[in-house]
Amino acid sequence: MTAPPRTAFIYSPEYGRFDYGPSHPLRNVRLRLTHDLIQAHGLLDLPGTRTLQTRPASLDEMAAFHDPAYLEVLRRADGGGSGRDLYAYGLGTGDNPIFRGVYEWSALVTGASLQAMELVADGRVDVAFTIAGGLHHAHRAKASGFCYVDDPAVIIAHLVERGLRVAYVDIDVHHGDGVQFGFYETDRVLTLSLHESGYSLFPGTGFTDETGAGKGQGFSANVPFAPGTDDEIFTWAFDEVAPPLLGAFAPDILVTQLGADTHHTDPLANLSLTTRGFAHAVRAFRALGRPWIALGGGGYDVANVPRHWTLAWAIMNGVEPPAGVPEAYRAACGALGLRADPLLDEPHVVTGRAKEAAWTFARDQVAHVKQVVFPHHGLTAP
Numbered sequence: 001m002t003a004p005p006r007t008a009f010i011y012s013p014e015y016g017r018f019d020y021g022p023s024h025p026l027r028n029v030r031l032r033l034t035h036d037l038i039q040a041h042g043l044l045d046l047p048g049t050r051t052l053q054t055r056p057a058s059l060d061e062m063a064a065f066h067d068p069a070y071l072e073v074l075r076r077a078d079g080g081g082s083g084r085d086l087y088a089y090g091l092g093t094g095d096n097p098i099f100r101g102v103y104e105w106s107a108l109v110t111g112a113s114l115q116a117m118e119l120v121a122d123g124r125v126d127v128a129f130t131i132a133g134g135l136h137h138a139h140r141a142k143a144s145g146f147c148y149v150d151d152p153a154v155i156i157a158h159l160v161e162r163g164l165r166v167a168y169v170d171i172d173v174h175h176g177d178g179v180q181f182g183f184y185e186t187d188r189v190l191t192l193s194l195h196e197s198g199y200s201l202f203p204g205t206g207f208t209d210e211t212g213a214g215k216g217q218g219f220s221a222n223v224p225f226a227p228g229t230d231d232e233i234f235t236w237a238f239d240e241v242a243p244p245l246l247g248a249f250a251p252d253i254l255v256t257q258l259g260a261d262t263h264h265t266d267p268l269a270n271l272s273l274t275t276r277g278f279a280h281a282v283r284a285f286r287a288l289g290r291p292w293i294a295l296g297g298g299g300y301d302v303a304n305v306p307r308h309w310t311l312a313w314a315i316m317n318g319v320e321p322p323a324g325v326p327e328a329y330r331a332a333c334g335a336l337g338l339r340a341d342p343l344l345d346e347p348h349v350v351t352g353r354a355k356e357a358a359w360t361f362a363r364d365q366v367a368h369v370k371q372v373v374f375p376h377h378g379l380t381a382p
Helices: 013-017 029-040 068-079 102-121 151-161 177-182 231-249 275-288 304-316 327-335 352-372
Strands: 007-011 049-053 127-130 166-170 189-196 220-225 253-257 292-295
Touching (some): 007 029, 007 102, 013 029, 151 177, 220 352
Parallel strands (some): 127 292
């Protein structure tokens, strides 16, 4: 009989103390709802599973990637203060508001990702999942896209310091720009992002000609999608690019960003996936059999986020996604005015000219990735 995977789920109810503001699309209640849905389905009591309380990262730990001067400015802003230099660091904008506890929030998120990294890199678990992580837009000295500290980049920097080769795969609807450009000139990190095209969505990067520089040439790969891309197109493109590249690179550690904003109901994007397309990618990550650090990410239809990440946690633990919705969770969603749908969606298929255009775009992007990236890894494009 096969032993169950050793998994760790890292979470803190303290996440709920931090608020980007009433009009901001990133709502931390989604984290509590995810924990509650996972718990309601009994998925925190599986054999081989452990849960950990989040601990904050230190400034020195975050400085493995970030400019210490930027971190000091962020810490000064923690009390809700202001200053003329904040805007130069991307702070105080509509996307990146200064709210009380902004540094504390960032340190807590990054600390959870560091815990996941330590558990996996030290061989104590096979998979660790921190749903608060995946804040992939922050740059070394600048906040961007709701992200103040780039926790994926921080943990990758620590893994590289340990002498490990890291593959980072990002399936958020937005390009993982902060991580890509943070490791653009190294061959120790392979970054692969599958996202809506920068022609139609923030941050306006992530094109197929962004392939790395210097020693990193060929170690950054992007698969952008056109608006209207559905599960069929996404899963085809994913299978054409991700398994071959990851197999050839053979990382010591896999880091994934599992944004839930590719869904067709998400208000900030234009792709047309369901949880089925998302689950396809998560199953592929598990099938790789590599030590795996899984991070959350975007998701702005609050009712959808818990479904995506509960589904991911079930797959990480090798169990079939539970059917139905626990009544207590349904009631909690009702009290918040949210729907409570099952984990697996019914198929959602795009048709007509939108589908034809999305197929044409996807085929062109995949062909270009195979042409410009695959040869660096000994892969031959058909």
